[in-house]
Amino acid sequence: MSAAGHPAPRLQDIILPTALPSPALSASPSRDRAVLLVASAGCAMTVLDANVVGVVLPAIARDLNASFADIEWVISAYVLCFAAMLLPAGSIADRYGRKRVFKLGILAFAATSLFCGLAPSATVLYLARAGQGLSAAFLLAPALAVIGNAFHQPEARNRAWAAWGGVMGLTMVLAPLLGGLIGSLLGWRWAFNINLPICVILYLAACGCIDESREPDNRPLDTVGILFFTGSMFSATWLLIVGPAIGWRSPAVAIVAVLGLLCLSAFLRSQSRNPHPLVELGLFRSKPFVGAVIAMFAYASTAQVMASVLPMYLQNARGQTVLMAGASMLPFALAMLVFPHVGRRLSARLDSRGVLSIGLAVVAIGNLLMILATRQASGYPLIGSMAILGMGGGLLNGETQKAIMSTLPHGRSGMASGISTTSRFTGILLGFSGFGAVLASSIHHYAEAATQRAGLHVAASYYDQVIAGDLDRAMAAYSPAVAAVLMPIARDSYAVGFASAFALAAAMAAACALAVQLLMRDARPAR
Structure with a gap:
């Protein structure tokens, strides 16, 4: 509730709308399943796109002669606009109709995907990605509301959200492999173009099986x-x-x-x-709530963000092809899929404070092991490190949302859900940008020192192209003999840069684990 006693539009209102389901939807289980499939597919597209693009970033850098900053904007522009528009998209869907806004979101996502696929330059690409992030919000928010509106009975709703979670988890597992296949067989532009036929099918299905619904008590934004x-x-x-x-x-x-x-x-x-605030600042007087929000931010910025960070390391530091990089992501992705179930079993024995602390500690250990893996030529330490990192992320994935919701009274559930989502996207955004800053600085310093030790004088463009991951272009200006010396320097500099980024992630996860222990010490389940 706001200070005036009227609830503002929040993410919980998007996910669990108060409008009753239409009789047509409730009367047909097969149609309910169709609604669930179509809406879940719309949500999955937003996750699939973000993770597939992470695998093909090095190919984008090479083809568009993009700087490292350009590559960062390809991810950051999408996440920033997606996060900023999620709540407005939900409010607009409630006001003008969830089916209508969902269909418009599909069309907008298709159009912006086409612009991304046709982008002639990095600047055009990340501007198109900003538009894609906006349209993704208009896919996700009404899709969640459509599911909540179609399944009104608690048991049916629980089954629906469980199925939705399974679809999203499976999408996260398949996305890196799919990105590798697309990048290897069709080229990076098809990471965006593949959305077009999917959007056509999704649009036609939405027209046929989803009934219109609105929020009768629309609230100001x-x-x-x-x-x-x-x-x-x-x-x-x-x-x-x-x-x-x-x-x-x-x-x-x-x-x-x-x-x-x-x-x-x-x-x-x-x-x-x-x-009617977006965030009730008074909620942050609760130490357990602050601890849970910190855990969500840390999960997103030190574990979930690795879905975009790790493919760059695998290709630029270890020299893997885009297909190999996609396949190499499976230990991380599978652990992220399986370990939320382990976390639920663990929560039967421990409170949220314990589960979150363990999860963050495992993430810290995983990042520390990734530092060691950067110094090993063998792939086995890398596989183990990525799996452990995914285990920690999986433990946190389900528990963070639960912890935030449980630290506040039920009447604040909408606000708690909105803050939870904002913390997640802010963590991904700042985590990716922050690691990128550390990565770029470390690569430049190491490469510059290494070339000086080797007695080589290279152009400034060499360092810029190495940082961007465009190693072939960085070597093209030099003779084969000089390039034979510069290529190991480039790969080593990437390994050193990623070691610095993993060290930052480990330190942050460990510090947040300690903060969770201290802040959530007196946590009691809210009523």
């Missing part, structure tokens, strides 16, 4: 809060991506940092004064 929050997140992302390239002492860095702080300050001020 905190547009000002969304704008200020997006501005602060964009500023932080820009600093982490562009800062290493132009130098941290650049006037542009100072200006954007000030603008970001002003946006953050304005956001906090607006939330304290708005009767």
Whole structure:
């Protein structure tokens, strides 16, 4: 509830709408299953696209002669716009009709996917990716509401959400392998073009099996809060991506940092004064709630983000093909799929504080083992490290949401769900950008020192192309004898850079595990 006593539109309202299901939907189990399949497929497309693109990033860099900052924006633009528009998309779907908005989301996703597939440059690509992130929000939010509206009885709804979770988990497992196959057989552009026929089928299915539904008690949306929050997140992302390239002492860095702080300050001020806030700041007086939110942020920024980070390491540091990289992601992806079930069994013996602390500790260990794996030529340490990292992520995946929801009274469930989702996407966004900043700086420093030790004088473009992962172009300007020396330096610099990024992730996961232990010490299940 807001300060005025009226609930604002939050993610729980998107997922669990109050409108009763239509008789047509309730009367036909086969139609209910069709609705579940179509809506789940729409949600899966948003996850599939993000993870498939992570596998083909090095190919994009090579083909478009993109800088490392450009490559970071390909991921970050999508996540930023997706996160910023998720709540507005849910409110718009409630107001104008979930089926209508879902269909528009499908069309927009198809159009922006086409723009991505046809992009002639990196700039056009990441601008198209921003549009794709916006359209993804208009896919996910109404799709979740459609499922909630179709399955009103508790038992049927629980089965529906379990099936939805299975579809999403299977998508995460198959996405890296699918990305590897697409990149190897068809090229990176088909990572986007493949969405077009899927969207056509999905649109026709939505027209045939989904009935229209609306929210009878539509609530106002905190547009000002969304704008200020997006501005602060964009500023932080820009600093982490562009800062290493132009130098941290650049006037542009100072200006954007000030603008970001002003946006953050304005956001906090607006939330304290708005009767329908996006975030109720008073909730953060609860230490257990803060601990659970920290766990969600840490899970997203140190484990879930690796779905985009690891394929770059596998291809650029270990020299794997895009197909091999996709297949090599399976230990991580399978562990992420299986270990939420282990976490549920563990939660029967431990409270959320214990499960979250163990999960974060395992993530920290997995990242530390990844550092050791970067120094080993054998693939077995890498497989084990990725599996352990996925195990920790899997333990956290289900428990983080549960912990956040359980630390607040049921009347705050909508707000808790919204904060949970915001924490997840913010963690992915800042985690990817932050690791990218560490990676770029470490690669440049190591490569520069190594070439100087070898007595080689190379152009500045060599370092830029190595950081971007475009190793073939980096070597093209040199004789075979010189390139034979520069290529090992490039791969070693990538290994060193990723070791630094994994060290940062390990330290962050360990620190957050300690914070969870301290903050959630007195946690009691809310009623």
